[in-house]
Amino acid sequence: MEFVTMAIIGVILLVVGIFGVTILLKLGKIALSVLVHIVLGWILLFIWNILPFFKIPINILTMLVAGFGGIIGVGVLVLAKALGLY
Template sequence: MEFLTIVIIGIILLIVGVLGVGLLLKLGKVALSILLHMLLGWILLFIWNILPFFKIPINILTVLVAGFGGIIGVGVLILAKALGLY
């Protein structure tokens, strides 16, 4: 009876482990995607600030807006700066 209990516990732990690894891989993929978008937003803002127009400050808020919004997010930041909203 003791051997059967150990086998059942082992199977349960294996199932929980496989599900846990799957969840971690899914969350890691999302985190990597967010990080990649933030890096792209920072690069777009950096390129915009090289141009001789008005400057957009590079901080965590503008990088997040540019990162999640992509080119449209940078366009929104440029429009907001041109209208004097910040």
């Protein structure tokens, strides 16, 4: 009886462990994607400010827009600056 109980607990722990690792891998993939977007947005803002056009200030707001938006976020910032919205 004791062996059967240990086996059942082992199987339950194995299933919960596999489920937990699967969730962690999915969350890690999302976190890596957000991190790549943030770095890419910062690099694009830096490159845009090197160009002789109008400058976009690098602050918390522009970093968040460029980070979470990536290339599209930088495009929105450039368009907003060109239209004089900030």
